[in-house]
Amino acid sequence: MQGSVGRDVIATLIVSVILIWALPLMVGTYTLTVLAIYAMLGLSLGLIWGFGGILCFGQAAFFGLGAYTYAIAAINIGESTLPMIIAVIVPCIFAALLGAMMFYGRLGDVYLGVITLVVTLILFKFVNSTAGPAYTIGNARLGGYNGIPGFPTLNVPGRTDLYIWGDALYYLCAVALVLVYLGVTWLLRSSFGRIAVGIRENETRMSLIGYDVRIRKTVMFAIGAAIAGLAGALYANWGAIVTPGLFSLSQSAEIIIWCIVGGLGTRFGPLLGAAGLGYLKFLLGQQSMINNTMLMGLILVLFVLFLPRGVVPAAISVWRASVGRPRRTGRARAMRRNRRRDRDDG
Amino acid sequence: MAEPVLETQHLSMHFGGVVALDNVTFTLRRGELRCLIGPNGAGKSTFFKCLTGLLTPSEGHVLMQGEETTGWPPHQVAALGVGIKTQVPNVMDALSVQENIWLAARRFLPSAQADAKTREVIDRLALGAIARTDLGQLAHGERQQVELGFVAASDPWLVLLDEPAAGMTAGEVARMTEVIHELNRTAAVVIVEHDMQFIRSIASKVTVFHQGAILIEEDVEAVMSDPHVRNIYLGKKA
Amino acid sequence: MDLTIVILIEILYAVASLALISVGLAVVFGMMKVINLAHGEFMMMGGYATITAVNLGINVFVAMLIIAPLVVGAIGLVVERLVIRHLYGRLVDTMLATWGLSLFFIGIATVIFGNTTTGISTPIPGLTVGDYQINGYNLFIVVVSVLLMVALYLVLGRTRLGLIARGTMQRPDMASSLGYSPERIYMATFFCGSALSGLAGAILAPLVGLVPTSGGAYIAKAFITVIAGGPSLIAGLVSSASVFGVIDQIFTFAMSPVIGEVALLIAAVVLLRLLPQGITARFFRGRM
Numbered sequence: 070m071q072g073s074v075g076r077d078v079i080a081t082l083i084v085s086v087i088l089i090w091a092l093p094l095m096v097g098t099y100t101l102t103v104l105a106i107y108a109m110l111g112l113s114l115g116l117i118w119g120f121g122g123i124l125c126f127g128q129a130a131f132f133g134l135g136a137y138t139y140a141i142a143a144i145n146i147g148e149s150t151l152p153m154i155i156a157v158i159v160p161c162i163f164a165a166l167l168g169a170m171m172f173y174g175r176l177g178d179v180y181l182g183v184i185t186l187v188v189t190l191i192l193f194k195f196v197n198s199t200a201g202p203a204y205t206i207g208n209a210r211l212g213g214y215n216g217i218p219g220f221p222t223l224n225v226p227g228r229t230d231l232y233i234w235g236d237a238l239y240y241l242c243a244v245a246l247v248l249v250y251l252g253v254t255w256l257l258r259s260s261f262g263r264i265a266v267g268i269r270e271n272e273t274r275m276s277l278i279g280y281d282v283r284i285r286k287t288v289m290f291a292i293g294a295a296i297a298g299l300a301g302a303l304y305a306n307w308g309a310i311v312t313p314g315l316f317s318l319s320q321s322a323e324i325i326i327w328c329i330v331g332g333l334g335t336r337f338g339p340l341l342g343a344a345g346l347g348y349l350k351f352l353l354g355q356q357s358m359i360n361n362t363m364l365m366g367l368i369l370v371l372f373v374l375f376l377p378r379g380v381v382p383a384a385i386s387v388w389r390a391s392v393g394r395p396r397r398t399g400r401a402r403a404m405r406r407n408r409r410r411d412r413d414d415g
Numbered sequence: 416m417a418e419p420v421l422e423t424q425h426l427s428m429h430f431g432g433v434v435a436l437d438n439v440t441f442t443l444r445r446g447e448l449r450c451l452i453g454p455n456g457a458g459k460s461t462f463f464k465c466l467t468g469l470l471t472p473s474e475g476h477v478l479m480q481g482e483e484t485t486g487w488p489p490h491q492v493a494a495l496g497v498g499i500k501t502q503v504p505n506v507m508d509a510l511s512v513q514e515n516i517w518l519a520a521r522r523f524l525p526s527a528q529a530d531a532k533t534r535e536v537i538d539r540l541a542l543g544a545i546a547r548t549d550l551g552q553l554a555h556g557e558r559q560q561v562e563l564g565f566v567a568a569s570d571p572w573l574v575l576l577d578e579p580a581a582g583m584t585a586g587e588v589a590r591m592t593e594v595i596h597e598l599n600r601t602a603a604v605v606i607v608e609h610d611m612q613f614i615r616s617i618a619s620k621v622t623v624f625h626q627g628a629i630l631i632e633e634d635v636e637a638v639m640s641d642p643h644v645r646n647i648y649l650g651k652k653a
Numbered sequence: 654m655d656l657t658i659v660i661l662i663e664i665l666y667a668v669a670s671l672a673l674i675s676v677g678l679a680v681v682f683g684m685m686k687v688i689n690l691a692h693g694e695f696m697m698m699g700g701y702a703t704i705t706a707v708n709l710g711i712n713v714f715v716a717m718l719i720i721a722p723l724v725v726g727a728i729g730l731v732v733e734r735l736v737i738r739h740l741y742g743r744l745v746d747t748m749l750a751t752w753g754l755s756l757f758f759i760g761i762a763t764v765i766f767g768n769t770t771t772g773i774s775t776p777i778p779g780l781t782v783g784d785y786q787i788n789g790y791n792l793f794i795v796v797v798s799v800l801l802m803v804a805l806y807l808v809l810g811r812t813r814l815g816l817i818a819r820g821t822m823q824r825p826d827m828a829s830s831l832g833y834s835p836e837r838i839y840m841a842t843f844f845c846g847s848a849l850s851g852l853a854g855a856i857l858a859p860l861v862g863l864v865p866t867s868g869g870a871y872i873a874k875a876f877i878t879v880i881a882g883g884p885s886l887i888a889g890l891v892s893s894a895s896v897f898g899v900i901d902q903i904f905t906f907a908m909s910p911v912i913g914e915v916a917l918l919i920a921a922v923v924l925l926r927l928l929p930q931g932i933t934a935r936f937f938r939g940r941m
Contacts, residue, residue, distance in 0.1 A: 124745060174926045179688065179744060183880055184922050190873045191918045198911040260526050267518045270507035277467065277501065278565055279493030279522045318869055322752055329749060363760020369753030373746050374739055 074258065078251060085247045089240065098239035100351055102307050105242040107343040109249055109300040111327040115339025116253055117293035118328060120262065122269030123286060124178045127185030128324045130192050131160040131294040133315035135301025137196070137211075140311045143220040145207035149306075150226040156302035157295050164294030168287040175283075186321070193316040216312030223306045233306075242303050246340075249296055253336055256292070265289050319362070326369045332379025341381060417445040419478075420573055420603045421466070426475035428461050428627075435461040436472070437627040443573075448595075448604045450614045450635070453624030454647065459607050460502065462624065463577050466605070467499050468492045479573065494522075495573075498566030498602070502577040504558040508551035512542055512561055515550055519565040536568045540594060556587040563594055574604045580613045592616050611639070655783030660906065662782075666791040668898030669798035670857065672890055674871045675878040676801060677850030682879050683886040684818060684842045686744065687737060690751040692850055692875055693868025694758035699725045699854025700863045701766060704773055713776045713859075721855030722848035729847020733840055741839070755868065762865035770862035790859065797856060801849075806887050818842060877921035883931020893931070897921065 092101055114128045138159040142152035167188060171181055200213025209217060223238065225231040233241055256262045268275045268282050276282050305311050314320065323346070331342025346365070353361045376383055421443040428436035436458045443449055451459045464470040466477060468489040477485045484492055493499060507515050513533060520532040537546050540560055550558060559579065566574055579595070580588050588610075595617055598604060608614055614621065614635060621638045623630040625647055631638060638644055678692045689695075702724040706716035732754060740747045777789040809815035820831075821838045829835055854871075861867065878897060882889025900920045905913030 170926060174929060176925070176929050179748075180880070180925055180929060182745075182748060183876060184925060187873055187877060187918050187922055191915050194911060194915055194918075198909075260521055263514070264518060264521065267507050267510065267514075270509055271505060273489075273501075274505040274507065274565075275518070276488065276490040277493055277499045277505070278519045278569065279490050281490045318872075319756070322756060325749065325752070360760040360764050362756050362763065366753045366756025366758070366760060370736060370750050370757065371753075373750040373753065374736065377746060 077254065081247070081251060081254070085243075085250075089243045089247075093236075093239070096348070098236050100348070102239045102242050103304070104344045104347045104351075105239070105246045106300050106304050106307060107327070107347040108340040109242075109246050109303070109343075110297055110324055111331065111339035111343030112246075112249060112253060112336065113293045113296035113300065114324050115328050115331070115333065115336065116256075116296070117289055119333035119335065119339065120257060120269060121265050121286065121289040121293070122272075123290055123293075124182050125185045125290070125293070126182040126325070127187075127189035127321055128293070128297055129316055129318075129320035130185070130189040131164060131297035132301040132304070132320065132324075133192065133196075133311075133313075134160040134163060134294075135298030136305040136311040136315050137217070137301075138298070139302035139305045140217045140220040141206050141209040141211075143222075144209040144217070147221060148229045149221060149223045153223075153299075153302050156305075157298045160298030160301070161291045161295035165287055165291040168290035169283075172283040172286045172290075186318070189316055189318065189321055193313055193318075196313040196316060214313055216310050218310040220305070220309075222309060238306065242307070245299070245303065249299070250336065250340070253296075257336070261285075261288075322369075323365065326365055326372075328379075329372050329377070330368060330379060332381035332383070335379075335381045335385075338379050338381035342379070417447075419443065420445050420480055421605070422476075422478040423462075423466075424476045424478070426462070426465060426472050426477065428458075428465060428470065429473045434627050436465070438475070439627075439629055441622065441629065443603050443605060445603055446599070448599045448617065448619055449606070450618040450621045451605065451607045451624060452609070452611075452614065452621055452638075453630075457624035458627040459624045460577065461627075463575065463605075463607050466492075466575055467497075467501075469501075493569075496523075496569070496571050498569050498571035498574045498598075500559075500562045500566055500576045500579060502581070502607075504555065504562060506550045506558055506561055509549060511547050511549055512553075512564075513537065513546045515561055516564045516568050519568040523569055532568055536564050539567060539597075540564050541590070556583040559583060560587070560591070563591065567594070567598065570601070571598075572602050574598050574602045576604065577607045578609065579606060580608060580610050588613055655785055658782050659785045659787055660902070662787055662791065662795075663906075664899055664902045665795050667902045668894050669795040671874060671878050671894035671898045671901075672802065673794065673798045673853045673856065675875040675882075675890055675894065676805070677846045677848075677853060678875045679879045679882065679886055679890050680805075680849060681843060681846035683884070683889075684846075685741075685839055687741075687843075688744065688748050688751070688876070689846070690748055690872060690876075691732070691755040691758060691868075692751075693870070693872035694755045694762075695725050695729065695847055695850035695868075696854030696857070696871050697762060697863065697865065697868040698728060698758065699851030700858035700861075700867065701762060701771075702851065703855040703858050704771055704863065707773050713773065717855040717858070718852070722852040725851025725854070726844045726848030729850075730840065730844050732847070733843040737843060738836070738839065755872070759865045759868070766865065768865065770864050772862045773859050775859040794856060801852075802887060802891065809886070873918065877918070877925075881921055881924050881928075881931055883928075889931060893924075896924070 110128070110132055113131070114125060117123045117125060135156045139152050139156035142155045143149055146152055171184055176184070196211065197214050199211035200215065202210065204211040204213070209220070211217065221229075223233040223241070225233065257266075264275070264280060265285060268280070268285060272282050301315065304315070324343075327342035327346055328339040329342070330346060331340065332338030346368070350361055353359055353364065372379070419442045423439055423441045426436055426439040426441075427434070439458075439462060451462065453459045461470065465472045468484070468487050468491065471486045475485070476483055479492070479495055479497065482495070484495070489499070507518070516536050517529055517533045520529040520536070524532055537543055540563065542560065542564065545553065545557060550561060553561070559582070563579065566576070576595070579591055583591065592613070595604060595606070606618070618635050620632065621635050622632045623638060623644055631641060631644060633641065674696065677695065678689060681687050681689050699721040702721040703713070703716045706720045707713050711720065736750055736754065737747065740750055775788070775790040777793050779786050780789050780792070809819060817833055818838055821833060821835050874897075878890065878893050881897070882893040897917050897920060901913045901917040904916035
């Protein structure tokens with residue numbers, strides 16, 4: 070297993086370089102930038118849900134928190150390097166506190182879903198109501214439903230006159246995505262990741278072996294939030310405005326749909342789901358025949374009913390079956406079993 | 416006499432108005448192998464859960480190597496060096512035998528040493544042929560053995576087993592007996608069990624539970640010939 | 654004195670409307686252990702059904718109390734047959750699928766009714782208490798909620814139908830061995846739950862400007878009211894609606910409506926942390 074690590078990294082890098090170079094020949098870099106950001110956001114939920122077994126209905130909260138933190142910090146600081154770092158740290162700490170509250174309370178899956186969903190709503194309602202001039206943080210006005218426009222966007226570290234935008238922002242986001250992907254790969258190969266998968270499979274057994282499940286789930290949750298926060302900060306730079314819509318339920322729903330469609334329990338599935346459905350949304354935005362929300366809803370229902378393990382695991386097992394190596398196809402099925410087992414939590 | 420590794424003092428457990436455990440004082444000494452028996456509802460499973468931290472007793476104390484562990488969560492109890500096997504097979508279904516056992520080994524060892532430990536345990540339990548099979552595809556007896564693998568991989572000084580022989584074939588029970596004796600060389604062992612055949616083959620001393628309290632503590636032969644025990648528990652079997 | 658009465662009525666209204674928006678979800682969750690995340694959209698559709706009927710010249714009370722529940726109940730029946738029945742026992746999958754349905758219905762409503770606000774005027778005039786004006790329609794909502802709770806209690810506790818339903822929910826195998834088909838009981842329950850959601854949406858429609866995304870405003874509140882209530886259907890609903898309604902109103906009076914809602918949601922998070930099984934798992938145990 071250890072020997073294949075180097076090969077895996079090299080393969081990832083080669084494929085990434087080709088994709089990063091080739092995709093702009095087909096799709097505009099402005100669209101590709103946001104797709105890379107969505108992919109990173111999808112990966113963040115894919116990590117904590119697919120491998121950590123944490124059902125989070127509010128991943129958008131960390132995304133929005135990252136975006137808002139960046140905007141507010143950038144206005145106050147006037148350059149972008151430090152705000153990017155703060156925008157990762159703030160959601161991470163927020164998630165650690167929220168996670169500690171939930172996991173130390175030994176709440177079941179359903180309650181986790183409820184609480185994360187409610188927390189997202191609280192943030193949405195709060196930010197939406199901050200239109201008045203009283204709501205400022207330093208020099209930044211929160212702006213309520215109008216959002217925060219006009220903050221300094223990314224610049225080359227140390228050179229506040231050299232902005233990173235357009236094609237350069239695309240390459241930056243793409244490279245960031247590759248780095249996060251490699252980081253997640255490393256994490257899952259590490260003892261921490263393998264133990265996290267053990268916890269996803271059987272919490273009671275892992276605690277009887279002697280692992281403190283609560284702290285490990287909290288850390289996993291916080292790592293996912295940090296990645297979502299990074300995605301949010303990049304999104305703020307791409308859009309040059311942040312609005313309360315980032316915290317909305319439909320944003321949370323979209324992230325979940327990406328993961329379900331792409332496939333939980335894989336690294337590549339949520340990433341592909343995010344980029345694929347993000348591109349579909351972009352195409353639908355150019356016409357008015359089909360309503361986007363309706364289609365996303367329909368996709369979610371159909372996948373839960375007919376392909377609950379998602380595209381990537383299904384494709385892998387079809388490929389294995391045709392090549393004739395049936396080993397390890399039990400995994401995706403086990404993920405599904407786990408979801409079924411949740412009835413006990415109700 | 417060897418020093419006690421596990422003690423309970425006046426342990427009681429109430430569920431609402433029901434008394435499941437009533438003032439149980441129990442001592443297990445280093446190197447000892449002890450079976451807990453009793454009819455259904457005698458309190459032995461509740462007692463076991465109070466030891467492992469799955470339940471917090473209403474009153475009384477649990478001490479392990481002299482340290483008070485009453486009310487500790489299971490992971491802290493396990494982290495002391497206590498190997499636990501629960502009644503229902505409790506394994507990671509989507510992971511292979513190797514990965515399952517590695518997780519137990521990794522708790523007390525750095526990664527590379529955990530790999531070596533995993534190989535050693537798999538050899539010891541003769542699980543080599545199924546090492547790469549996912550647990551979800553294994554038979555009940557094999558899953559029970561993997562659970563014993565968890566215990567073996569953590570090099571415990573105290574082993575708590577709840578019905579290790581339940582639902583196993585005769586061959587598997589024989590192997591299980593061997594493994595338990597091997598564990599007993601370095602650890603004190605407590606076994607909750609129904610199967611008298613199995614108890615006869617391993618135990619030196621038996622504690623009989625009845626109505627939430629300890630009825631008698633004797634050698635297995637003495638217990639089985641005790642008329643009172645025969646009456647309440649073994650009457651139909653022995 | 655007058656102010657006290659007004660505040661009291663406002664609190665009563667807050668509690669009643671919470672109970673009203675949660676009752677459909679509570680029936681479906683309590684009886685079938687299905688969390689219907691499309692509940693808010695069922696309410697939204699109840700509102701649109703009412704407005705459409707009124708625009709066609711039908712009496713507003715007939716539209717609210719009869720047409721809307723029937724329309725939404727029928728939609729619920731279709732949903733149950735096509736989607737929910739394949740997912741019984743899979744709590745998380747049902748949540749995901751119904752979340753998909755909620756997006757689907759928002760999309761449909763946008764296509765049909767457009768993304769603009771519609772509404773009807775409240776059919777009951779205001780009242781004066783001393784120097785204060787109170788909304789007569791709020792009193793109507795209080796009355797409807799109380800009647801609904803009493804009716805639900807009587808149906809579940811005093812009729813054969815309620816007994817069969819409660820029995821099936823606890824032991825599906827037992828009911829089928831007694832000759833009742835659990836499948837039909839689930840169907841009927843989901844119909845009733847959907848109809849109640851539609852009724853709630855219809856009754857609240859005159860108070861809010863209706864847009865296709867209106868359901869989102871209800872779902873979280875309904876959700877936490879039901880979950881915080883715990884296993885006993887009616888006692889849970891009434892107790893958690895009371896707790897949240899009072900908190901909401903206190904903060905609304907002291908600060909602002911938005912702070913009131915935020916306080917309600919924070920209270921819910923804290924309550925779930927303290928009583929993860931809900932209020933009635935600790936108190937009122939064994940009641941309905």
